[in-house]
Amino acid sequence: MQRREFLRLSALVPLGALSSRLEAVTLPAPGAEPVPDGRPHRFAFGKRAFLLDGREFQIRSGEMHPIRIPAEYWTQRIRMAKAMGLNTVAIYLMWNALEKEPGEFDFHGGNRDFVRFIQLCRQEGMWVYLRPGPYVCAEWDFGGLPPYLLREPDIRVRDKDDPRYMKAVARYMDAIAPRIAPLMAAKGGPILMVQVENEYASFGGDLAYLEKIQAMWRERGIEGPFSISDGLGTIQKQKTYLPGAALGLDGDTDFAAAQAIAGEMPVWVGEGYPGWLTHWGDKTFQRGDYAATLKKLMRERRSFNLYVVHGGTNFGFGAGANADADYGNFEPAITSYDYGAPIDERGEATADYRQFRQIIGDYLSRALPEVPAAPPAMRVAKFELKPHASLWDNLTPDPKTLEDGPKANELLLGQDHGLVLYRTMSKRGGVLSIEGVRDYATVFGAGRYLGYLSRVQKPGVSDAKQIAVPEPQAQDGDAIEILVDSFGHVGYGQAMADRKGIVGEIRLDGEPQRYWSVHGFPLDETFLASLRPLSRAPERPAVFFKGSVTLDKTADTYLDMSGWDKGYVWVNGHLLGRYWRIGPQQRLFCPASWLRAGENEVLVFDLHRTEGGAIEGHERLHG
Incomplete structure (x- = not known):
C-alpha cells in the first residue's frame, strides 16, 4: 500500500x-x-x-x-x-x-x-x-x-x-x-x-x-x-x-x-x-x-x-x-x-x-472476545557505547575499478543495501558536485570530513548541492572519498528503477571525474563478523560503536537514539533498523525475544560521530 x-x-x-x-x-x-x-x-x-x-x-x-x-x-x-x-x-x-x-x-x-x-x-x-x-x-x-x-x-x-x-x-x-x-x-x-x-x-x-x-x-x-x-x-x-x-x-x-x-x-x-x-x-x-x-x-x-x-x-x-x-x-x-x-x-x-x-x-449480535493484554514493556537504564571499529580500517581488499564514472551498487557490486565508498585521487582542490546521490553521501578530502549531500529534502537537512574540496596537503594524501548510505528502494509508482549509490556524474570544478575505486559494505552478518577493531581513537566519522547492557529480565523496550546522528542499530545481532536525528522517530522498537537475561550486546554504526555515547530504553515509542 x-x-x-x-x-x-x-x-x-x-x-x-x-x-x-x-x-x-x-x-x-x-x-x-x-x-x-x-x-x-x-x-x-x-x-x-x-x-x-x-x-x-x-x-x-x-x-x-x-x-x-x-x-x-x-x-x-x-x-x-x-x-x-x-x-x-x-x-x-x-x-x-x-x-x-x-x-x-x-x-x-x-x-x-x-x-x-x-x-x-x-x-x-x-x-x-x-x-x-x-x-x-x-x-x-x-x-x-x-x-x-x-x-x-x-x-x-x-x-x-x-x-x-x-x-x-x-x-x-x-x-x-x-x-x-x-x-x-x-x-x-x-x-x-x-x-x-x-x-x-x-x-x-x-x-x-x-x-x-x-x-x-x-x-x-x-x-x-x-x-x-x-x-x-x-x-x-x-x-x-x-x-x-x-x-x-x-x-x-x-x-x-x-x-x-x-x-x-x-x-x-x-x-x-x-x-x-x-x-x-x-x-x-x-x-x-x-x-x-x-x-x-x-x-x-x-x-x-x-x-x-x-x-x-x-x-x-x-x-x-x-x-x-x-x-x-x-x-x-x-x-x-x-x-x-x-x-x-x-x-x-x-x-x-x-x-x-x-x-x-x-x-453485531454477539459479545466480542476479551481484549488480550499487551506484552510487558520495560525501561532500560542508560548504558555507554564506545568506539569499536572504523569503516576506514575495514575496506575491501579488492575494490572494483571504474574508468568511466560511477555506477550504482546493484550494477557494479550486486549489493542491494548498506554502504558504498567511491574513492579517487586528485592533486587539486575545487568545487565537488555529485549528481544522482542515492541516498545520503558524506564527503571526505585528504582524510578530513567536509560535509554531506542528501537526496531527502526536509527541514533540518542541508540542501547543499556541492561541497568545497581543499587543496590536498602532502601529509594528508590526495584522496577524495564519497561514502554513500542508502535508504530503501522506491516501492510505488513509476520510479521503480531506484538503484543506489551514485547514478550520475561526479565533477570537480565542472570537470567529470572518471576514475574511481569502489568498496562495498553490505552491513550483513558476514561483514559485521569480520570487523577489524580499532587500535587507536577514530580520527574521522563512519564508526561502529559497541556496548553491553545486563538485564535481570526481558521485556519489550524502545532504544532512544535521540543523542545520536544517523545510522543503524543491532541488538544481539538483530538489525532493529535505521535512525536519523531529523525524526520524528527517535526510538527503535526492540522486542523481548531479541533480548536475554544477562549480558546483551548493542552495536551502532553512525555516519557522523567519532565519540561514544549513551542509550537508554523506554516503554513507548512516544513521550
Whole structure:
C-alpha cells in the first residue's frame, strides 16, 4: 500500500450524511458466522456480494504482515484483531524477504514462516485474505520485489513482456503456490481470496499483465476466488479492472462508481486507512480518523479491510520509500510501521482500537472476545557505547575499478543495501558536485570530513548541492572519498528503477571525474563478523560503536537514539533498523525475544560521530 495524500484524504473525510440516530441501529441477526474449522468451505461471489457456504458474508478484515511482527507475538496480534470484532486477517507476502538471491528461498527463518502464521489464523478462528504479490508496495523495500532484479541494467519490472522479470515471478510462484494451495478455504484452510498483484493502475495500463499473473496462479493450482485492489481514479483512467475479480477500493467508498466498473462482481473497501505512514523528516507521526467511515461500512454491511489494523516494524532494511516519477521528492519511510494503527507497534490497544471495537460490537449480535493484554514493556537504564571499529580500517581488499564514472551498487557490486565508498585521487582542490546521490553521501578530502549531500529534502537537512574540496596537503594524501548510505528502494509508482549509490556524474570544478575505486559494505552478518577493531581513537566519522547492557529480565523496550546522528542499530545481532536525528522517530522498537537475561550486546554504526555515547530504553515509542 502506498498512495498519495489525495487518497488518504478521501478515506478520512468525515461522512456528514450519517445521522446521529444511526448510532442506535443494530443489524438483523445474521446467524452464527462460519469460522475456519479444518473442513472445506465454499467462498464465492454472488450478485454484488461475497458468499460463504451459500450465505452472504461480510468480510471484516484487518491487515498485518508477519514479516513486520516478531513470530513470538503472532498469536497475540491475531487475537487482538479478533477481539476488535474482525473476522479476517489480510496478509501481504514480501517476495524479497523470502528470496534474497535468485533461487535461494527461506520460508522458516525468523518471522518468514507465513504458512505457520496462516495456520495460527485458522486456529484462532480467523479467515485470511492473502495478498502474495508478486508486487505488494506496502511501504516495503522495492514494493516487495527482490532488489536483485535491479542488477539487470535494463530490466522492466511489472511487465509481462520482460522475460527476465517473468522468469523470476514464475520461480517465486513455483515456490509458494504449493504452500498456499492446501490453505485455501475449499481445501479446509482459512484463505478466502487471493489478490492478483497490487495497485497496478498506479504503475501501468496493461490489463493483459494482470490476466497473465492470474493465469499463472491457476496453472499452479490456485483457483481463486481472486481480487484486485486499487485507487478508484487510477483504475478508471487505466481501465485495468480484471474481469471476474472482486474490486477492492483503496481509500474510497464510492461504491456506485466502482460497481459501474465491476458489474455484478463484489465491490468492497480493499484498503481503508485508520492511520497513515510516516516519512523521515515529517513534523510528527501521522494519524487518521476513520470512525465515521467505519460506522457507514458496518451500517451498510459493506466488507472492508483496515490498512492496517497493526503495522509493526520495518526491521532490518525493510523500510521502503516514495518518489515522483522522475525520482525526485524522495521520501523514505521510517523504521517504525506503527502507522497510527488501532493496535500499536508493540501490540497495545489504542484509543482508536477501543472506539472501533465499540462501533463494530454495536452492529453485531454477539459479545466480542476479551481484549488480550499487551506484552510487558520495560525501561532500560542508560548504558555507554564506545568506539569499536572504523569503516576506514575495514575496506575491501579488492575494490572494483571504474574508468568511466560511477555506477550504482546493484550494477557494479550486486549489493542491494548498506554502504558504498567511491574513492579517487586528485592533486587539486575545487568545487565537488555529485549528481544522482542515492541516498545520503558524506564527503571526505585528504582524510578530513567536509560535509554531506542528501537526496531527502526536509527541514533540518542541508540542501547543499556541492561541497568545497581543499587543496590536498602532502601529509594528508590526495584522496577524495564519497561514502554513500542508502535508504530503501522506491516501492510505488513509476520510479521503480531506484538503484543506489551514485547514478550520475561526479565533477570537480565542472570537470567529470572518471576514475574511481569502489568498496562495498553490505552491513550483513558476514561483514559485521569480520570487523577489524580499532587500535587507536577514530580520527574521522563512519564508526561502529559497541556496548553491553545486563538485564535481570526481558521485556519489550524502545532504544532512544535521540543523542545520536544517523545510522543503524543491532541488538544481539538483530538489525532493529535505521535512525536519523531529523525524526520524528527517535526510538527503535526492540522486542523481548531479541533480548536475554544477562549480558546483551548493542552495536551502532553512525555516519557522523567519532565519540561514544549513551542509550537508554523506554516503554513507548512516544513521550
